[in-house]
Amino acid sequence: METQAAAHIVEERHTAELAALLEVSKTMVSSFDLDRNLRRALRVLADMLGLHRGTVTLVEPETRGLRIAAAHGLTRHEVARGTYRAGEGVVGRVVASGDAVVVPNIGEEPLFLNRTGARPEKSDISFIAVPIRLRGEVLGALAADRVFDEAVSLEEDVRVLEIVASIFAHAVRLYRTYRHEIDAKENLSRELRRRFSLPNIIGDSDAMQEVFRLVGKVAASNATVLLRGESGTGKELIAHALHYQGLRPKGPFVAINCAALPENLLEAELFGYERGAFTGAVASKQGRFELARGGTIFLDEVGDVSPALQAKLLRVLQERTFERLGGVKTLTTDARIVSATNRDLEAMVASGDFREDLYWRLNVVPVFLPPLRERREDLPLLLDFFLGRFAADLGRPVRFSPDALRLLMRYPWPGNIRELENTVQRLVVLAEGAQIDASDLPPHILLHDAPDVPNGSMTLDEEVEALERRRILEAMRRNAHVQARAARELGITPRQLGYKLEKYDLER
């Protein structure tokens, strides 16, 4: 009987391990920010396997010093204190020797330096540290605590952590190669790098992961890319990424918005002109296709190009040749062509508004950017990302109240990431204290009662609360925020109203 129960525990454990390993490997490709992926992977180990206080310590390639790259369950302060040098402490020993270390009871281990000061003096905690190793080279160590437990063998934990460490090793190697390439792009200004390198493109959803995978693949080629997606979904951002992660990041990135200019001006901009080509052409000028030589040209809103210009574009795409307006010399361009549109190009082709041959030339690699409402799981990340960015600009911490966050999560964001970014910026700038409350949100978000949410996705309580919140807000507005009057309109006592205002975080 007992052995059966034990076998059952082992089996459950194995299932959990497999699930956790799968989750960890997914996590490691969830963004281009290595430390963040590591942090999330450690959270998975804690949540799914009870391996708490995980840390990943990496050998810094330049200094050979050790740095805690990610930690779960340690405060920032604790992390900052935990810089070891090789040979020091258990983690140092693991890195120096390349062998795993298991400390069954950390209270009794003199080597255990407890640099981070995070654990209580004496405890029933075991500590496991395994090397992160790739082809003989020790890149760092993965360590975690396990609360002493008869049922789970430490050997088993070591085995799992070793597998995780090998997943980490590959990720670290990959990331370093990629970092190296970025660092090589010295002519990029810091600002550009901050804004457009992939670490600043957020998206955990499967749909965005697919986009990143595709972008990573095509960036390394010179293939023509057509970016599709609603307004504000990140087409321009991805166009930049394609360029800066591409083969010629040092070359120019030249963008032109085809919807912003009338036809003749657009033509002059794209192809350039010779002196006297038209009234006002007092000097000759290079066009964008010339300027983009050795780099990328980004044709934004390409669906808005007129039929006559479509024919000229087609020629550039087919032969890479063109002439300046009023010019006789045939010029060439080797620019990579990335275009974008939020129009339904297929319908335009069908109706004869967009040339089919041009469509196929532009559409060599289509990349679809999904609207935010189809990847709501990215919302928390994005909200957090922009909150962090704008709060940092402001130089003080700001957070969302749980109620505010809930409403922001429920809103459908028709303007996609641009709307979300602008909204968060506004909220942060206008925030008076350290917290953004529900009452700080603009009315369209506050009053949005999730009609888009399919029936049955809210519990009855949630639906009742949404209705109540809405009624109260409207009454307060109509009555210029005089509670007594609003209460009368709602047919409740001022006391009841006061209670509800507090409950819904609607007090000013």
Ligand SMILES: Nc1ncnc2c1ncn2[C@@H]1O[C@H](COP(=O)(O)OP(=O)(O)OP(=O)(O)O)[C@@H](O)[C@H]1O
């Ligand atoms: N995945 C993302 N992570 C972080 N920021 C993003 C992401 N996608 C878009 N943004 C930001 O959202 C804003 C809008 O993105 P962008 O200008 O690229 O959209 P767009 O698709 O070109 O929109 P439009 O069709 O209206 O021109 C930008 O400030 C951009 O930096």
Ligand SMILES: [Mg+2]
């Ligand atoms: Mg755009």
